[in-house]
Amino acid sequence: MLMRVTIDAFALTPDVAEVMKAVRDDRSFAKARMEVYPGGLAAAIAQYHNKPSPQVIVVEEDEDDATLLTGLEDLAEVCEPGTRVIVIGALNDIKLYRTLMGNGVSEYLLRPLQPRQLMDAVATLFADPAAAPKGxxxxxxxxxxxxxxxxxxxxxxxxxxxxxxxxxxxxxxxxxxxxxxxxxxxxxxxxxxxxxxxxxxxxxxxxxxxxxxxxxxxxxxxxxxxxxxxxxxxxxxxxxxxxxxxxxxxxxxxxxxxxxxxxxxxxxxxxxxxxxxxxxxxxxxxxxxxxxxxxxxxxxxxxxxxxxxxxxxxxxxxxxxxxxxxxxxxxxxxxxxxxxxxxxxxxxxxxxxxxxxxxxxxxxxxxxxxxxxxxGRSPARKGGAKSKSLLDWLRK
Ligand SMILES: Nc1ncnc2c1ncn2[C@@H]1O[C@H](COP(=O)(O)OP(=O)(O)OP(=O)(O)O)[C@@H](O)[C@H]1O
Ligand SMILES: [Mg+2]
Structure with a gap:
């Protein structure tokens, strides 16, 4: 996946932080700009209030599914349209997976995970050349x-x-x-x-x-x-x-x-x-x-x-x-x-x-x-129009 893509990753646990850093430092991600932060979903929401969001956000989250969905809605408030979100969690629940996937989240990865799984998830997002980020x-x-x-x-x-x-x-x-x-x-x-x-x-x-x-x-x-x-x-x-x-x-x-x-x-x-x-x-x-x-x-x-x-x-x-x-x-x-x-x-x-x-x-x-x-760099909207790709369904 030798392509330019911007990724912010927010870890909650040390293990997942290590996985994210391994992805960031992998040779196939050399052209990507990836930052790893602590704090999970809450930190991601705080981050984009006054900063443009990247193309991909990876968040690790431990909360129950209702809190997770509310958190993702808050994230959608502050993201640029078209931002892709990958969630890492421990809830092995097919219903939750379907709900997330069917409604805007790009991928839900189960902990524990290997760097390769996260790399594949990001690469899949842009596998279609038409979907690749373009300047x-x-x-x-x-x-x-x-x-x-x-x-x-x-x-x-x-x-x-x-x-x-x-x-x-x-x-x-x-x-x-x-x-x-x-x-x-x-x-x-x-x-x-x-x-x-x-x-x-x-x-x-x-x-x-x-x-x-x-x-x-x-x-x-x-x-x-x-x-x-x-x-x-x-x-x-x-x-x-x-x-x-x-x-x-x-x-x-x-x-x-x-x-x-x-x-x-x-x-x-x-x-x-x-x-x-x-x-x-x-x-x-x-x-x-x-x-x-x-x-x-x-x-x-x-x-x-x-x-x-x-x-x-x-x-x-x-x-x-x-x-x-x-x-x-x-x-x-x-x-x-x-x-x-x-x-x-x-x-x-x-x-x-x-x-x-x-x-x-x-x-x-x-x-x-x-x-x-x-x-075309615009500061992230605060409470403005919602991101189309993310949890639009919660509005309906
Ligand atoms: N605001 C300005 N004040 C003074 N000089 C200027 C200004 N803008 C451009 N110039 C000068 O005008 C000249 C022509 O500029 P430039 O080559 O950028 O024009 P151009 O529209 O690209 O021309 P061309 O049709 O040849 O491509 C240059 O010497 C440039 O330094
Ligand atoms: Mg000219």
């Missing part, structure tokens, strides 16, 4: 050339990598003119064009080799940025590449080139988040309008692109206002960024992120707040 795909599109789309994609990917237990992956799909090597000051040995050249050979191991680490929080699949050596991109290759990347990383950020092709249209349609970066001028407004109109039919009303207006006040006298954009597009911009040539120029020249070039810059706060929205 968010966030694509960036510049309304017109030079809007700042790549620079913002780079900085936001880096900012998202700060808050994640695993590295975010940045894929520069601007094969001809991509700036990722310069922006991250990388000397990448292999580039995105090579990764796309033989899609049938591409797998997780190979992709890992193509990635260059910028720091602990960010890995980059760079573009050589050589116009004469940029082969055409195929739909299938890009799909395979990004599917693999999304299995490896919690967030995959894609920098799209400013051109129109079927594979670009496809990515703008299927991505979890589309960020449209525009400058505040008339031509950019026109292009943003036609893109948003095209996307609304493809993506539906539910997943609107997020609009970033960049380089505000570069041309104070002639620029359009955020209100002009809002009224024309019917979309409230998610982010308004000032024109700061000094800061952007310095970061670009140093091959650094903005927050590294100037820690105190105000724009950093805006970018990190937007990064939280993009990565």
């Amino acid at each position: 968010r795909l966030v694509v960036f599109w510049g309304a017109r050339g030079g809007a700042g789309s790549s620079t913002l994609a780079q900085n936001l990917a880096w900012a998202m990598g700060r808050g994640q237990p695993e590295a975010v992956v940045y894929v520069d799909l601007d094969l001809a003119f991509g700036t990722s090597q310069l922006a991250f000051n990388l000397d990448a040995k292999q580039h995105v064009a090579e990764a796309l050249a033989n899609p049938e050979r591409l797998d997780a191991v190979l992709l890992e080799r193509f990635l260059a680490a910028y720091d602990d929080g960010l890995k980059v699949l760079a573009s050589a940025g050589e116009v004469r050596q940029s082969p055409p991109v195929t739909f299938e290759a890009v799909d395979k590449l990004l599917d693999l990347a999304c299995r490896m990383a919690p967030v995959v950020v894609v920098d799209l080139p400013h051109l129109w092709a079927d594979w670009i249209e496809h990515l703008l349609t299927v991505a979890d988040e589309v960020v449209v970066v525009t400058a505040p001028n008339l031509a950019s407004l026109r292009d943003t309008k036609s893109l948003l109109e095209a996307l609304v039919t493809r993506r539906g009303e539910g997943a609107p692109p997020r609009l970033v207006i960049n380089k505000i006040d570069a041309f104070k006298k002639t620029q359009l206002s955020p209100k002009d954009f809002e009224e024309t597009l019917g979309v409230t911009p998610s982010l308004l960024l000032p024109f700061e040539p000094q800061l952007f120029g310095q970061a670009a020249n140093n091959g650094q992120m903005l927050a590294e070039a100037n820690r105190g810059a105000k724009i950093n706060e805006q970018l990190s707040a937007f990064a939280v929205q993009l990565s």
Whole structure:
């Protein structure tokens, strides 16, 4: 089960704590992030009041079945939707087992247990590739050339990598003119064009080799940025590449080139988040309008692109206002960024992120707040809507 999955395990007894630690330290769980805590179900409930829940929660519980069910309902209150729960207990009661299994608990394991049983239970949860946890795909599109789309994609990917237990992956799909090597000051040995050249050979191991680490929080699949050596991109290759990347990383950020092709249209349609970066001028407004109109039919009303207006006040006298954009597009911009040539120029020249070039810059706060929205990390609800996967039946 060499895959990324986040697991919190709450033990009551020393024996089960040992089993959980053995699973955590097993080689096949090397890519999983697993934490072992004491305190059983009660500790799990306390934990997620102000912290997002992981993909899998394992709880050991000794209480009678009525208390166990009430406790699990309390846990459902504070969990993210889709969280899987495995319960470890000592009640060898087929009725209880059926009740739990039939109503949202993924597995009930009987004590005493071996590490292998717990490992199998977790692996079974994700045996179907469709059920495997996938990272968010966030694509960036510049309304017109030079809007700042790549620079913002780079900085936001880096900012998202700060808050994640695993590295975010940045894929520069601007094969001809991509700036990722310069922006991250990388000397990448292999580039995105090579990764796309033989899609049938591409797998997780190979992709890992193509990635260059910028720091602990960010890995980059760079573009050589050589116009004469940029082969055409195929739909299938890009799909395979990004599917693999999304299995490896919690967030995959894609920098799209400013051109129109079927594979670009496809990515703008299927991505979890589309960020449209525009400058505040008339031509950019026109292009943003036609893109948003095209996307609304493809993506539906539910997943609107997020609009970033960049380089505000570069041309104070002639620029359009955020209100002009809002009224024309019917979309409230998610982010308004000032024109700061000094800061952007310095970061670009140093091959650094903005927050590294100037820690105190105000724009950093805006970018990190937007990064939280993009990565989809929301604090656990308190008493809000219930988790669909867990004990919904108790509500009925
Ligand atoms: N808010 C800003 N203030 C000042 N300069 C900026 C700002 N945002 C971006 N820039 C600068 O604008 C230039 C173009 O940025 P970038 O390459 O990110 O744009 P792009 O939309 O990706 O362009 P392309 O269409 O070539 O892909 C860069 O030099 C970048 O440093
Ligand atoms: Mg670009």
